Amino acid sequence: MEIRPVKEWSAAIMINHWAMALSIFVLIVTGFYIADPYTIYQGETVDKFFVGNMRYVHILFGIFLLFIFIWRLYLAFFSKFHADWKDFFAWLDFECTWDQIKFYLLIKKDPPEHCALYGPMQSLAYSGLFFMIFVILVTGLILMGAGYHAGMTAFLYKIFKPVENMLGGLAIVRYVHHIFTWLFILFIIVHVYMAFWYDAILKEGTVSSMISGVLFEKEGK
Amino acid sequence: MRGSDDYSKAVSNHYKQLMEYCKINQERLDRELPPPREDLNDLLAERGVSRRDFIKWTSVMTSLLMLPPMFRPALATAAENFSRLPIAWLHFAECTGCTEAFLRTSYPNVADIVLETISLEYHETVMAAAGHQAEQNLEKCMADFKKKFVCVIEGALPRGLNGQYLRLGPKGKTAIQIAKEVTRSAAATVCIGACACYGNIQAAKPNPTDAAGISKVLGISTVNIAGCPPNAVNFVGTLLHYLMFGGMPPLDSIGRPIWAYGQRIHDVCERRSHYDAGEFVEEWGDDGAKKGWCLYNVGCKGPYTFANCGKVRFNDSVSWPVMSGHGCIGCTEPGFWDTMAPLEKPIHEASIGGGERTVDNIGLVLTGLTAAGVAAHAVASAIRHKGKDEEEKHD
Ligand code: HEM
Ligand code: HEM
Ligand code: SF4
Numbered sequence: 001m002e003i004r005p006v007k008e009w010s011a012a013i014m015i016n017h018w019a020m021a022l023s024i025f026v027l028i029v030t031g032f033y034i035a036d037p038y039t040i041y042q043g044e045t046v047d048k049f050f051v052g053n054m055r056y057v058h059i060l061f062g063i064f065l066l067f068i069f070i071w072r073l074y075l076a077f078f079s080k081f082h083a084d085w086k087d088f089f090a091w092l093d094f095e096c097t098w099d100q101i102k103f104y105l106l107i108k109k110d111p112p113e114h115c116a117l118y119g120p121m122q123s124l125a126y127s128g129l130f131f132m133i134f135v136i137l138v139t140g141l142i143l144m145g146a147g148y149h150a151g152m153t154a155f156l157y158k159i160f161k162p163v164e165n166m167l168g169g170l171a172i173v174r175y176v177h178h179i180f181t182w183l184f185i186l187f188i189i190v191h192v193y194m195a196f197w198y199d200a201i202l203k204e205g206t207v208s209s210m211i212s213g214v215l216f217e218k219e220g221k
Numbered sequence: 222m223r224g225s226d227d228y229s230k231a232v233s234n235h236y237k238q239l240m241e242y243c244k245i246n247q248e249r250l251d252r253e254l255p256p257p258r259e260d261l262n263d264l265l266a267e268r269g270v271s272r273r274d275f276i277k278w279t280s281v282m283t284s285l286l287m288l289p290p291m292f293r294p295a296l297a298t299a300a301e302n303f304s305r306l307p308i309a310w311l312h313f314a315e316c317t318g319c320t321e322a323f324l325r326t327s328y329p330n331v332a333d334i335v336l337e338t339i340s341l342e343y344h345e346t347v348m349a350a351a352g353h354q355a356e357q358n359l360e361k362c363m364a365d366f367k368k369k370f371v372c373v374i375e376g377a378l379p380r381g382l383n384g385q386y387l388r389l390g391p392k393g394k395t396a397i398q399i400a401k402e403v404t405r406s407a408a409a410t411v412c413i414g415a416c417a418c419y420g421n422i423q424a425a426k427p428n429p430t431d432a433a434g435i436s437k438v439l440g441i442s443t444v445n446i447a448g449c450p451p452n453a454v455n456f457v458g459t460l461l462h463y464l465m466f467g468g469m470p471p472l473d474s475i476g477r478p479i480w481a482y483g484q485r486i487h488d489v490c491e492r493r494s495h496y497d498a499g500e501f502v503e504e505w506g507d508d509g510a511k512k513g514w515c516l517y518n519v520g521c522k523g524p525y526t527f528a529n530c531g532k533v534r535f536n537d538s539v540s541w542p543v544m545s546g547h548g549c550i551g552c553t554e555p556g557f558w559d560t561m562a563p564l565e566k567p568i569h570e571a572s573i574g575g576g577e578r579t580v581d582n583i584g585l586v587l588t589g590l591t592a593a594g595v596a597a598h599a600v601a602s603a604i605r606h607k608g609k610d611e612e613e614k615h616d
């Protein structure tokens with residue numbers, strides 16, 4: 001049996017992936033502080049700006065995430081290496097999806113043949129994740145627009161204001177934003193576990209593939 | 222923008238045109254409206270408000286309405302004309318608290334005195350007439366001042382049982398019927414207070430009478446002077462705008478005048494620097510409370526609430542909730558009893574279905590379950606796929 005390296009991810013996708021992972025991590029930490037700030041007792045008021053800074057970092061990375069997300073969508077449609085937007089619908093092949101579930105539930109020992117870049121459950125999870133990112137971006141931009149009245153923020157706030165009214169006010173917008181934070185945490189646990197699990201079961205180097213871009217396929221299988 | 226000539230020219234042109242418009246409108250209103258019922262100047266003198274105080278007040282109101290000083294005399298005229306605007310004031314499902322708050326200020330300022338001159342053709346709380354006579358007054362107002370009077374509504378409309386939760390007057394009409402008839406012949410409809418605007422506590426869960434705000438029930442657009450109770454200044458200012466320009470001021474997407482409800486409490490709050498510094502009142506009466514720190518952790522809803530309370534304050538501008546040490550409860554926002562709860566804790570500590578079931582606790586439990594599920598899966602996988610490498614080597 002030979003092991004052959006295959007280029008799986010382009011450099012753009014890898015940079016995009018880790019930029020997104022970093023942003024989401026920073027946003028979760030700063031977001032929870034904004035939701036539940038503790039008091040800084042030392043020092044004079046004039047010397048302190050802790051919540052201000054936390055909000056600054058949160059909004060900065062929020063805007064990063066916006067652009068990273070737009071970039072990812074661009075890659076999905078126009079990547080020179082592999083425009084993968086169709087692969088996000090791999091789960092529509094229900095038979096394959098069912099076999100994949102059996103593989104995950106350890107009923108079957110081998111995964112079904114994948115015809116797309118992602119496995120069916122993987123494609124479902126990533127589609128869901130993109131939806132989550134979209135929702136948290138929109139709610140985040142509304143929360144931002146409520147306090148700043150200039151430039152791009154004001155423009156986007158104008159567009160999204162009907163969403164705020166539909167949800168029933170800023171309080172609900174903030175609540176939805178908070179709930180989705182937890183969905184991200186759940187996603188990360190399963191996602192990272194699955195990356196390591198694939199590595200352990202299939203031995204194709206899934207974890208390192210997001211760093212090197214290379215997946216090792218076993219030939220003669 | 223002093224430096225840019227074109228810009229300042231454009232601005233002064235704009236205001237010149239607006240001034241023309243204002244003059245034409247005031248002349249038209251002068252012709253159309255009935256003569257004044259009360260002389261504002263006499264009333265002010267009677268209450269010991271000097272001419273100078275009145276002028277000062279008109280300056281403040283002019284700037285509150287976001288107009289340049291040149292509009293001050295026009296605003297003074299509008300204030301003097303206040304008693305000429307015919308008004309029908311309807312009460313539906315509510316507590317009359319807004320009327321009480323407007324009428325019973327212990328130190329009435331100019332706005333309150335102007336409000337006192339209001340020409341109420343019909344007002345269930347303060348009118349002397351009753352029964353059929355009262356009904357006739359309302360009908361007369363609708364006939365005499367068709368499309369000229371302003372309909373002010375206090376209270377929500379219960380929609381349950383075909384509106385029969387609320388029947389009013391000698392003919393026993395439902396509130397919805399009355400509201401439909403009166404608003405149809407009014408020049409404009411102004412909703413006073415959270416009940417008329419968005420349903421307020423009558424519409425809070427579980428809303429047994431299926432109550433809702435005026436514009437939602439009737440499908441008309443209303444001017445919403447939100448708040449529980451709203452500030453008299455916001456009502457008076459909006460009507461002054463009407464008496465100057467013959468129309469209601471620009472509204473936000475849920476009907477509130479932008480001049481009064483355009484900014485968030487949180488963004489003009491005097492405790493904001495403590496928020497940014499990370500200085501919070503953690504418990505009622507603690508050191509932070511004594512130092513006037515931010516009230517976020519004891520439930521301030523200023524970050525989600527659009528209103529000018531911090532700027533105009535209440536009771537002759539003596540104080541407002543955040544100044545006196547309790548957080549804002551968000552009373553100018555739709556559905557605030559439901560969306561802003563719990564009132565004395567941050568929003569994410571709302572219980573979902575009672576007890577300690579907050580989003581964060583549910584999130585923690587789900588995270589724990591996911592981690593446990595993942596660990597169990599790892600162990601099961603290790604057993605199931607054991608010896609796989611050996612098998613493959615033999616292939
Ligand atoms: C040990 C760490 C991780 C490894 C090995 C890993 C690996 C991978 C792989 C192989 C993919 C599929 C490639 C792709 O669809 O682009 C992927 C997708 C993704 N990962 Fe990770 N990941 C890790 C951590 C994270 C973390 C912490 C996040 C943050 C939430 C994250 C977010 C995403 C997203 C958003 C996608 C799918 C969207 C996309 O295709 O760009 N990953 N990951
Ligand atoms: C994965 C991404 C994100 C996570 C996990 C996250 C998390 C959070 C959390 C937990 C809060 C506090 C909510 C509360 O008080 O209950 C928050 C607030 C906020 N977030 Fe995010 N957020 C994310 C993305 C964004 C984005 C993309 C933006 C904007 C572009 C944004 C802007 C804001 C703003 C403006 C606030 C309110 C802060 C304030 O008004 O003081 N967030 N976020
Ligand atoms: S007291 Fe309320 S409105 Fe004022 S800064 Fe704190 S959270 Fe904002």
Ligand code: SF4
Nearest residue numbers: 528530549550551552
């Ligand atoms: S401070 Fe908040 S709760 Fe109080 S009156 Fe103003 S908007 Fe309503």
